Amino acid sequence: MSFRRALSKAPIVQHSIRSMATAAAGKTMTVRDALDNAMEEELDRDPSVFLMGEEVAQYNGAYKISRGLLDKFGPKRIVDTPITEMGFTGLCVGAAFAGLKPVCEFMTMNFAMQAIDQIINSAGKTYYMSGGKLPVNIVFRGPNGAAAGVAAQHSQDYSTWYGAIPGLKVISPYSAEDARGLLKAAIRDPNPVVCLENELLYGQSFPVSEEALSPDFTLPIGKAQILKEGKDLSIISYTRNLNFCLEAADIVRDKYGLNVEIINLRSIKPMDWDTILKSIIKTKHALTVESGFPAFGVGAEICAQVMESSAFDYLDSPIVRVTGCETPTPYAKSLEDFAFPDTPTVVRGIEKVMSLGEWA
Missing domain, CATH: 3.40.50.970 (Thiamin diphosphate (ThDP)-binding fold, Pyr/PP domains)
Incomplete structure (x- = not known):
């Protein structure tokens, strides 16, 4: 072994x-x-x-x-x-x-x-x-x-x-x-x-x-957490990528004055659509962040569900997905680092959603 x-x-x-x-x-x-x-x-x-x-x-x-x-x-x-x-x-x-x-x-x-x-x-x-x-x-x-x-x-x-x-x-x-x-x-x-x-x-x-x-402490399966409240953009993510989302939120706050809301999904299935849709209706912009492949991913499902919901009418720009690369994970560290989201990648995603930086 x-x-x-x-x-x-x-x-x-x-x-x-x-x-x-x-x-x-x-x-x-x-x-x-x-x-x-x-x-x-x-x-x-x-x-x-x-x-x-x-x-x-x-x-x-x-x-x-x-x-x-x-x-x-x-x-x-x-x-x-x-x-x-x-x-x-x-x-x-x-x-x-x-x-x-x-x-x-x-x-x-x-x-x-x-x-x-x-x-x-x-x-x-x-x-x-x-x-x-x-x-x-x-x-x-x-x-x-x-x-x-x-x-x-x-x-x-x-x-x-x-x-x-x-x-x-x-x-x-x-x-x-x-x-x-x-x-x-x-x-x-x-x-x-x-x-x-x-x-x-x-x-x-x-x-x-x-x-x-407490030994009696549990969290309900199917309920997301508002990890950080905001009013300008909803970021929907889970597990380790939330570290990058929190860092990116601080960067765009200082650089652009944006107040980003971050949702910690906690549960992939069932997913807390109520929290996601209410957040998007409030902020009118959305970004999903995950380390999986882009095709048929968690972010893709969120985009589809929003498209089919009343929250779609509130969006001021298309939802953007930040994902891992469409490739088997490389072994070389330089390529491995390039294959997955990090803080600068999330910042670029935020800039794209909000038409800032190179997307202005």
Whole structure:
């Protein structure tokens, strides 16, 4: 398993309870800690919850998301597997059929392609095909999209893939509160939920509220967050790209005096159309930002939905999409950096929507 271990260089850190105490005192928490203690609390709360995946137990997780859980809950609930995504995903789905609540971890969502039949046909469609008699309470989670230097076969964003499937819910957390609240909600949800995390966010710290530290804290799946209020332009994005959106908003504020509103989707499916449309009606301009391919993407779906809604009549300019490039992810760092959105790319997108800069 050395090749897959090489994908993660995260050091082993202290157990999540201590990390959580530090977060409570300093009001900050990393996304890694948020996911870890969210699972810990749900394992404590419900004996039918268990975690299964490659290196989740003895190695404390490939990205140290499950550190300390084996020591606390034992090998029957924190289960290491061989490199057999098709096999252990099928085991998890079968366990969900039997009434358990598996959390099925993929070392990267790219490896979940080996188990796509179990995720879509077995988990996603069974409740419908059983006439509502067989719910499938399961969470599929792991890092999604590009990390750094892992090339084309380990860098794809699956938001669009899973978002297209009836029967699946799809979440994509950004902050520590997102990660905690959405993962806990996903584990409690009776439907199959795909949790698309970002490896490059795992070590990033975010402020957390006292409310978010409660064991009862959850966030509703399907509800977006107004990350920053504004009046001139709506930016709709999710996960790590929100870092670039926030930086770009500061730049265009200082350069052009623009007051940008930023929407953190949190949930890809169901998507919070009410929040999106109300924001666009208010600002009359919109930009979508994602790291996926431009064709058939999340931004494309948002554009189509706005086009078919009453919000279209309020637009003062066409919606602009900022996406990843239409190419398999390059390995070379210079090309990899060029293949995905960054802060200057988002600034150029804002300038295009607002007819500023080179677009004036």
